[in-house]
Amino acid sequence: MRTPSHWVVTLAAARAARRGDRGAARAAALGAVIPDLPYWLLAASLAVRGRPRGQIRTRLGYDGSELNWPPDLAAHSVLAPAAVAAAAALLRSGRLAALAAGWAGHILCDLPVHHSDARPHGYPLWARRFRSPLSAWERHRHARPVTAAEFMIVAAAIAFLMKVSGHGGDGPASPAGVSRSRPLRERLADAAVFLGAFAAHPAQVGAVLPTSRRTVTNMLNLAGEEFGWRDAKVIVELGAGTGVYTEQILRRAGPRTEVLAFERDPVLARRLTERLQPAHPNLRVIGGDAAQLEDRLDGRLTPLVVSALPWTSMRADVRNRLLTMIGRTLAPGGALLTIQYSTHREREFTRYFGRISHVWSRGNIPPAALYELREPRAAAGDAGVDRG
Numbered sequence: 001m002r003t004p005s006h007w008v009v010t011l012a013a014a015r016a017a018r019r020g021d022r023g024a025a026r027a028a029a030l031g032a033v034i035p036d037l038p039y040w041l042l043a044a045s046l047a048v049r050g051r052p053r054g055q056i057r058t059r060l061g062y063d064g065s066e067l068n069w070p071p072d073l074a075a076h077s078v079l080a081p082a083a084v085a086a087a088a089a090l091l092r093s094g095r096l097a098a099l100a101a102g103w104a105g106h107i108l109c110d111l112p113v114h115h116s117d118a119r120p121h122g123y124p125l126w127a128r129r130f131r132s133p134l135s136a137w138e139r140h141r142h143a144r145p146v147t148a149a150e151f152m153i154v155a156a157a158i159a160f161l162m163k164v165s166g167h168g169g170d171g172p173a174s175p176a177g178v179s180r181s182r183p184l185r186e187r188l189a190d191a192a193v194f195l196g197a198f199a200a201h202p203a204q205v206g207a208v209l210p211t212s213r214r215t216v217t218n219m220l221n222l223a224g225e226e227f228g229w230r231d232a233k234v235i236v237e238l239g240a241g242t243g244v245y246t247e248q249i250l251r252r253a254g255p256r257t258e259v260l261a262f263e264r265d266p267v268l269a270r271r272l273t274e275r276l277q278p279a280h281p282n283l284r285v286i287g288g289d290a291a292q293l294e295d296r297l298d299g300r301l302t303p304l305v306v307s308a309l310p311w312t313s314m315r316a317d318v319r320n321r322l323l324t325m326i327g328r329t330l331a332p333g334g335a336l337l338t339i340q341y342s343t344h345r346e347r348e349f350t351r352y353f354g355r356i357s358h359v360w361s362r363g364n365i366p367p368a369a370l371y372e373l374r375e376p377r378a379a380a381g382d383a384g385v386d387r388g
């Protein structure tokens, strides 16, 4: 089962089991994602170190290879939640017990849908792996119907969570006062659409969940207090997803500021349009590649480009073309604000921009580096492109 599915299904199951105890439900949901953390850490470290695609696929079991990384095996062993459950009993901690239950539930839910990539569930004491005749990834093991069933279960879990949650805010407004609550059910629906897009094109989407609202606020604040949001003629957003940045940009911008939002995934672009266009005639959603930026600006310059494009998983030549193009379209004094999950690309950014700084948004999942890039270098071109 996919990591976000574990999270949603466990959260719903825990809410159903302990109606009044949201804390226990959150602990159980956390327990349900912990087993996959070493796996994603390995994936991120292989990608950041620029390992060849074939090697990454093998290490992560995408080509039918066995998973053999000890931290991953340990996290998927029943001994791990058993140890947590023992600690919960000793400490008489209900939260820890819920975390252990979520962790054990993850291992149980994985049993029927892993074949080649099944782990030895008694690691390190027993090496035997239970290989299910079904798999969520291997086509000849009915991956399609298994995935469809998983998505239906997730949809039912989301529907249940919407029902029990009703409408609710999630925390205080942003310091800038621009981040208002949207009903939880709408945000869950966005998360479900986003998750579907990630499942279809993981490298293109580059994240399993939309960016948190607080992170978006922090990123947009990097434009600076003196930035003339309301006077800007055109503001650009690249990789808009379900619109978490777009809605905050629209709240800050003036009614005559054109907000040009590029989103390549057609399902996400449609959701973005349906959600925000009716109330914002100044929004133009471009359901296509960010490479159209210069054509769509048609000679105009912009003071601000906000990007959530997944630079790391992008081909080096595509990244090079886009960064060069963004530099050409920025007005004097303009900025590119972009989110990253590591500082790995920083050296490369210095080839395109003369002034670079970043702040960390640690509350985001995963923690994010928010970059402010200014003073584009003229014609950075192809020279010295990082092929990683």
Ligand SMILES: C[S@@+](CC[C@H](N)C(=O)[O-])C[C@H]1O[C@@H](n2cnc3c(N)ncnc32)[C@H](O)[C@@H]1O
Binding pocket: 204, 205, 206, 207, 209, 210, 211, 238, 239, 240, 241, 242, 243, 244, 245, 262, 263, 264, 265, 268, 288, 289, 290, 291, 308, 309, 310
């Ligand atoms: C990490 S997601 C960010 C989505 C959203 N802005 C957020 O923060 O939740 C990156 C988005 O960029 C889109 N994307 C990736 N490459 C793109 C490209 N070349 N042109 C336009 N959109 C692209 C993906 O489809 C995905 O929706």
